[in-house]
Amino acid sequence: MENGKVKVAVAQVDSHLGKLERNVEDHLEVIAEARSDGVDCLLFPEMSLTGHSAGHLALEMAIARDHDFVTRLAQAAGPMCTTFGLIEEGPAAQFYNAAITVRDGRVIHLHRKINLATYGQLDDGKHFAPGRYIETFDLGGGWRAATLICNDLWNPALISLAALHGATLLLAPVSSAREAVGATFDNPGSWDIACRYSSMVYGMPMLFANRVGQEGEMSFWGGSRIVDAFGTTMACADEAVGLTTATLDFEQVRQARARLPTVRDSNLDLLVRETTRLQHDLGVPETVRRR
Structure with missing residues (x-):
């Protein structure tokens, strides 16, 4: 990161349902690739360590933030800020759909999904406790990030709260399937509108990481992207596994927020x-x- 410029990447992966160790190994490979490419901030999709439909496996899949898997990923990430999804076991044996951010060998941020999706083919509310807080963390160079998981972003109040808490970069780990809401709902098209609108309104670039692959009847469409502070899509993936990168300039955030x-x-x-x-x-x- 130099002069307010940050190289960011979204990792579009095909997580293996219920296979924690295999997914950790896949994450380590992506982290190594991103570090070799000079990435400063890397984002994986929602529940990237467990697979999308792992809620019913929470007793087997849930891990605490100090678990060895988290430590391995934190050490591998080094100075690169890295966010990945998991089922977190918190205090009092409560299970959360969570995203952990690591850097320099330690956990620096944890977000628990607040707006649990329990409609269509989605059943978060059956398996997880809701998160209760919006927090941000420092990236340096003027950048301050907030994480909102998937359905959190369909609650405009949560995006507004993130911005009011000082976020200048929004991390959006998502696990979106074409069939999730219903046959007549255009998930890819709707997410495109939501990402560009939110970034433009708040002058807040967004990293949107969605997964690919198939789980039962659910087909994940990818489309991971990086949107700038004016709501313009800088880079967008298709439906292939891989990294999508771009460089964000904090000066653009300053200009966007001065104009709007x-x-x-x-x-x-x-x-x-x-x-x-x-x-x-x-x-x-x-x-x-x-x-």
Whole structure:
């Protein structure tokens, strides 16, 4: 990373359902390739270590953030910021659809999926506890990243919260199949609109990593991409396994946010006041509001 420029990559992989060790080995190969290419920030898809449909295998597949597999990936990543997906076992034997970010041999960030998808052919809510926080982490050179997992990005409030927490780069690990929502819903086309819109509105580049391959009746369409701060797609993959890379310049973020100051004009006081009023009107108990 130099003068606010960061080389980023999305890893489009075909994860093997329920085969943790094999997926770890595949991740290590991709990490080595990305490091040799000078990548500063690498993103894998949602649940990349377990496969998309592994929720029913949570008791077997869940690992803690200090597991040996996580340590191996952290050591292999070295100075390259690397984010991958897994089933995390948190405190009190709770299971989460999570994304862990590692750098310099250690875990630097963990995001637990908040907006669990339980519709169509998706059943996150049957297997996982929801996350409760939006946090960001420093990449250097002005860059600050937030991670939102798949269906999190269909809740505009979560994207807005990430931006208000200071994110200037959005990491979007996804596991999107053509059939996930229903036959009449255009998943690839809808994601294209969502990615470009969110990046353009907030002046926030996005790394979108989707998987490929087949799991049962679910066919994953790839299309991993890198979108700049003006909502322009810089690079986009087809349906093949591989790395997609681009170089982002923080100067562009500065220009985008000066021209379209969405973050500046978000009016946080108004949002807090109206959200609190809405909760009161809906009769939400005070103890629930504080969570």
